Amino acid sequence: MNPVISLKQASLKFGRRALWEDLNLDINPGEFFAVLGPNGSGKTSFLKVLLGLQELHSGQASLGGHPVERGSHMIGYIPQQKPFLPDTPMRARDLVGLGVDGHRWGIRLGTAKANRRIDELLELVGASDYAKVPVGQLSGGEQQRLRVAQALATDPKVLLCDEPLLSLDLHHQQAVSALINKQCHDRKSAVVFVTHEINPIIDYVDRVLYLAGGRFSVGTPHEVMTTEVLSDLYDSNVEVIHANGRIVVVGLPDATTHHHDDAHATAGEGS
Numbered sequence: 001m002n003p004v005i006s007l008k009q010a011s012l013k014f015g016r017r018a019l020w021e022d023l024n025l026d027i028n029p030g031e032f033f034a035v036l037g038p039n040g041s042g043k044t045s046f047l048k049v050l051l052g053l054q055e056l057h058s059g060q061a062s063l064g065g066h067p068v069e070r071g072s073h074m075i076g077y078i079p080q081q082k083p084f085l086p087d088t089p090m091r092a093r094d095l096v097g098l099g100v101d102g103h104r105w106g107i108r109l110g111t112a113k114a115n116r117r118i119d120e121l122l123e124l125v126g127a128s129d130y131a132k133v134p135v136g137q138l139s140g141g142e143q144q145r146l147r148v149a150q151a152l153a154t155d156p157k158v159l160l161c162d163e164p165l166l167s168l169d170l171h172h173q174q175a176v177s178a179l180i181n182k183q184c185h186d187r188k189s190a191v192v193f194v195t196h197e198i199n200p201i202i203d204y205v206d207r208v209l210y211l212a213g214g215r216f217s218v219g220t221p222h223e224v225m226t227t228e229v230l231s232d233l234y235d236s237n238v239e240v241i242h243a244n245g246r247i248v249v250v251g252l253p254d255a256t257t258h259h260h261d262d263a264h265a266t267a268g269e270g271s
């Protein structure tokens with residue numbers, strides 16, 4: 001199988017600070033690939049490289065055998081959530097419609113066909129009930145489901161997700177992760193899923209890229225999420241406990257705490 005994403009000897013640096021160096025990585029169609037790490041470790045920058053928005057310091061990044069480029073039709077992207085302003089003049093279905101027709105990465109369809117596809121996508125993410133509601137009046141979780149629908153609109157070969165579960169309640173975290181996994185499994189999209197929290201997706205993840213302190217580790221969750229590997233990456237005593245199918249990381253250094261949780265003993269924390 002040919003990889004759909006490939007990084008060769010890839011390094012990313014800002015000034016003298018390296019986010020990672022000599023990263024060699026192939027991601028295959030249908031692979032669910034998680035990117036974990038503390039704040040500022042380079043997770044979003046990793047996605048930006050694949051989006052063609054961030055140049056590597058050295059090495060190559062390719063999609064489908066070609067160098068990455070901005071606006072690639074191969075990519076569906078769920079950006080980090082920013083709430084819409086309350087008076088945004090757009091209904092839920094218009095937002096999804098941008099992914100189907102009219103979006104610069106989208107395909108052009110006839111109106112009836114586009115409308116059918118929009119209905120299908122709204123249904124898929126459980127958003128049909130609020131199809132006609134202005135996006136600014138929806139909750140963060142409802143808005144997020146629309147972004148997922150928009151990203152899936154073109155049935156992308158590569159689905160890039162930047163913390164897509166933030167602001168979702170547990171039920172919708174599960175629904176959205178299952179949906180992304182379905183796209184990965186059934187449609188063979190390669191999923192790159194940036195997250196602070198591996199547990200909601202632990203059943204789906206094939207491999208993990210763990211970034212910390214300018215270094216990285218790649219492997220299955222079982223290979224990477226270990227006391228040994230994380231202590232080495234953080235250069236500090238970190239303990240990883242596997243309990244009831246969940247991963248608990250204890251004793252992360254203060255500098256790696258992040259905004260939404262107590263990072264000292266938080267289930268599944270990657271940071």
Ligand SMILES: Nc1ncnc2c1ncn2[C@@H]1O[C@H](COP(=O)(O)OP(=O)(O)OP(=O)(O)O)[C@@H](O)[C@H]1O
Pocket residue numbers: 014019037038039040041042043044045046
């Ligand atoms: N264009 C840039 N110029 C200089 N520094 C940058 C640039 N882009 C990102 N950085 C720095 O690179 C580091 C990694 O940023 P990035 O947003 O990729 O981290 P992250 O792992 O996604 O963090 P978070 O978990 O907080 O979202 C940060 O310290 C950031 O300030």
